[in-house]
Structure formats: structure tokens, C-alpha cells
Amino acid sequence: MTPVLPGPSETLDPQDWDELRAQGHRMLDDMIDYVATVRERPVWRPIPDEVRARFRAELPRQPSDLGEIYQEFSEFIAPYATGNIHPGFMGWVHGGGTAVGMLAEMLAAGLNANLGGRDHIPIEVERQIVEWTRAMFGFPREASGVFVTGTSMANLMAVLVARTVALGEIVRQHGVGGEGALLTAYTSTAAHGCISKAMDLAGFGSDALRSMQVDSAHRVDVAAMRAQIARDREVGLTPFLVIGSAGTVDIGAIDDLKALSAMCREEKLWFHVDGAYGALGVLTPALAPRLAGLESADSIALDFHKWGQVPYDAGFLIVRDGERHREAFSAPAVYLRRETRGLAAGSLWPCDLGPDLSRGFRALKTWFTLKAYGTDRLGAMIERTCALARYMEARILAEPRLELLAPVQLNIVCFRYRAADADDADQMNGEIVIDLQESGISAPSTTTLDGQLAIRAAIINHRTDVADVDALVAAVLDFGARRSSDGRDS
Numbered sequence: 001m002t003p004v005l006p007g008p009s010e011t012l013d014p015q016d017w018d019e020l021r022a023q024g025h026r027m028l029d030d031m032i033d034y035v036a037t038v039r040e041r042p043v044w045r046p047i048p049d050e051v052r053a054r055f056r057a058e059l060p061r062q063p064s065d066l067g068e069i070y071q072e073f074s075e076f077i078a079p080y081a082t083g084n085i086h087p088g089f090m091g092w093v094h095g096g097g098t099a100v101g102m103l104a105e106m107l108a109a110g111l112n113a114n115l116g117g118r119d120h121i122p123i124e125v126e127r128q129i130v131e132w133t134r135a136m137f138g139f140p141r142e143a144s145g146v147f148v149t150g151t152s153m154a155n156l157m158a159v160l161v162a163r164t165v166a167l168g169e170i171v172r173q174h175g176v177g178g179e180g181a182l183l184t185a186y187t188s189t190a191a192h193g194c195i196s197k198a199m200d201l202a203g204f205g206s207d208a209l210r211s212m213q214v215d216s217a218h219r220v221d222v223a224a225m226r227a228q229i230a231r232d233r234e235v236g237l238t239p240f241l242v243i244g245s246a247g248t249v250d251i252g253a254i255d256d257l258k259a260l261s262a263m264c265r266e267e268k269l270w271f272h273v274d275g276a277y278g279a280l281g282v283l284t285p286a287l288a289p290r291l292a293g294l295e296s297a298d299s300i301a302l303d304f305h306k307w308g309q310v311p312y313d314a315g316f317l318i319v320r321d322g323e324r325h326r327e328a329f330s331a332p333a334v335y336l337r338r339e340t341r342g343l344a345a346g347s348l349w350p351c352d353l354g355p356d357l358s359r360g361f362r363a364l365k366t367w368f369t370l371k372a373y374g375t376d377r378l379g380a381m382i383e384r385t386c387a388l389a390r391y392m393e394a395r396i397l398a399e400p401r402l403e404l405l406a407p408v409q410l411n412i413v414c415f416r417y418r419a420a421d422a423d424d425a426d427q428m429n430g431e432i433v434i435d436l437q438e439s440g441i442s443a444p445s446t447t448t449l450d451g452q453l454a455i456r457a458a459i460i461n462h463r464t465d466v467a468d469v470d471a472l473v474a475a476v477l478d479f480g481a482r483r484s485s486d487g488r489d490s
Ligand SMILES: Cc1ncc(COP(=O)(O)O)c(C=O)c1O
Pocket: 092, 093, 149, 150, 151, 152, 153, 192, 194, 245, 247, 248, 249, 274, 275, 276, 277, 303, 315
């Protein structure tokens, strides 16, 4: 039978590479300008209805011109991004990214490498980052690590590793079952919500997580935790995991990691640290001593996309005993057979260390960032964000119309405008935050501390400077005065 030739080529490569190159250079130039001139634009701007409506379009069946698509991007996407590259962005915990990281992302997309496994240099780059991270935290040679989306995923994976250690590998076939129903984990009330979610997703239910009280600086009460563990054992439960925080999301508290670690050794519990942003504090001598105990954790979750300024996303899990890590996730499959030569060589693969098989090249932008700046400079930048937070604290303490709501421990400042009527304070400060965001001057977020709504400024972005702190304080005073009953008439 004569083979029927397929129709004409349907490759998605351009017909004219020069045209693509010219368009690509325009995009690159524009994006470098976009980052370089970020201060000239508002931090964030509300999305007009007509712009939002553009993204409710029908599925495109026909091709469009790349230049026109890019025009749409320039007019309707770029101006309405989150704003976290802007130095005035201080909401939640958002890194600012760098132009170096942006370029590395482009290179990674060009390689289009799949880092699930196989034998290619991108995997070695990821292994290099594992090795560097191991060195940063003083973990032993047998440690393993893997890039993930973010700390929410890394925390979930740590819970799964601890689960497999507690119940044995058989749990992966049988499920957590009756024995698993007895497992209990321990953290603090100040821990991030993704930890409770991780307990839920891992099949234990969030009720199996004991959230222990914290002191006035939001550090977990280790004695209370120990007592709870003893009580739980007495009633037949099986404590298996403690999760400490290296930088809580609300106010940047660092638990006594040394004490937690010692307790976990005695009690034979897995010690995981949520170091989403705070763990990279080890890069500065000013913070490293406060993170003592991190080096003896069983696992650490952290994000290079926060204080590390790597563009989103670049979460990471490092596990002290790589074998325990592998046991929780590796799942042989005939189509993923390992060889000693060829492209299928080089086992252990990253897919053996987490739930993902297809994975992007997050390691490249992290490798570029670590090499381009070096850890000393990154550490100095981290320390500067803390110095700016202390400066903001001093400004707030010196201003009678403002009230500091929590001690500044790291890079997060929680405060509020004093309302004439205390009952109105929550609503008023919530409105002030929205006013600030809509003004484009500054973008803090809110949290609630001891039942009081706080304006929360987390200085993560390496671009943030004194002028940005001053602008936030001035704008809070301005909007506060306008909203307070005294100022309303003026
Ligand atoms: C302390 C802490 N843990 C976990 C997370 C979740 O990290 P991610 O957003 O990367 O999933 C955050 C995010 O801000 C955090 O601050």
C-alpha cells in the first residue's frame, strides 16, 4: 500500500523569522523599559469594566497577528498587573522580581525543558540549586530538594513526607486508615493558613492540627505545645509532626526553632519549618542567629520568589534525609523506566520527589539570580528591607495619629490610623487601605491582630526605599484625615 502523505506542514514556527525577531526585540526593549520606569506609574490601578470585558472573549479559532496581540498585551494587560514589581507595593508577601530573572525566564522558555526527569543539563542546574540551598541551611549531603510552585505546595509535600515516615511506605497503598486517623500535628495560631489546608489535603483533616497559643511577639509557646503533645499521647493519639514558622505571615515572627527542634528530637517528631520568606534571612549575618535551629529541621519550605526576588514562581522544599523524601513520592512506571545511559539516565529524577511529572525550568531564573547578585548582596538587600521596616516603625511611633499594632521583628509593619471613635477604626482603616491601593501611591494589605484591623506593610521588594515608606505614611495620614469626622468637612 502506498503511504498517504500528510497534508502540508502545520508547524507553528513563523514563516518569517526576521519579522519574529524584530517583534521579539520590541517586546524585550519594552519590557526592560517597563521595569526600569516602574516608579513613573501607579503601583496598581483598578481595572476598567471595558478592559475586563475584553477577557471574556470567545475562543479564538482563527490566527491573529502577533503584533496586534502584543498591542493588546501592552494596552490591556501590562498596565493592570498586580503591581508587585513596584517599590510601593507592600501588600501580602510579594517579591519584586528582577530584570535578570525576567531574562532568564525568557531563556528557559526558549529551551522549553521539562524537568520531570531525564538526563539533561537543566536537571543539573536544579541539582546545583539543591546543593546551594543545602549549603545555605547547613543540611547534610544526603539532603534532597525540589522546586515547586510555592510554599503552600512545599508545606503540603512536607506533611506527606512526615506522614510516610510516621505510617511507613505502606500508607501509599492503603491510605492513612485507622492509624492515620490518630496522627496529630502541631503548629501555632500565627502559622500560615496553607498548613491547615495541607493537613486537610493530606487526608488528616484540619482538626488534626493543633494550633498552639503564641506570646506577645507571635512566637509559639513551646511549653504549651509539649504539654499538648503529652495530653494527646495520653488519650491514645499519635503526634507526628511539628511545624515551626521562620517569619509568620502577619508580623514576621520567628519561632524558637532551636527549642522546637530539641523538643522534636526528644519526642521523635518530624520537624518542618515554614520559611516561606523568612528562611532566606540566613543570607544576612543580622538575621542568621535568629534562625538558629533551622539547620536541624527535617524539612524546610521556602520561596525564592519572595525575599529571593526570583520571578514567580519558585517555591522550594528541602528535606534533610533525601531517602525519606523519595519514599513519599517516587512511583515507578514502565514508561518512565530509568537507564544507565542515554536520555533516560540520571535517576533520581525530580518527579521522584514530588507530585509533578512535567515541570518547568524554575531553577534557571534562580541560578541566574544567585549568580548575578551573589548571596552576600541578596543578604544585604534582605537586611535593608528590615531596616526600612524599622524606619517605618519609628515614623509611626513619632506620629500621634498612628498606632503601631505589633512589634516590628523583621520586615513587616502593622499599624493603623487612630479613629476619633474607636468603634469605627476597623472600617476606617480598611477603607484607607483601599484608598491607598486605588490612589496608586502605595499598596499595603490588611490583617487582623487581637481583633483589630491593621494596615499591614510587608517590605519584601528590593526596590522599596525611604521615599516609598514616607509616601505610605503620608498617604495614610492624608486619607485618614479625610475619612475622620474632623477632616470630613475640610
Ligand atoms: C509564612 C508563609 N507561609 C506560606 C505562605 C504561602 O506561600 P506561597 O504563596 O508561595 O504558596 C506564605 C505566603 O505569603 C507565607 O508568608
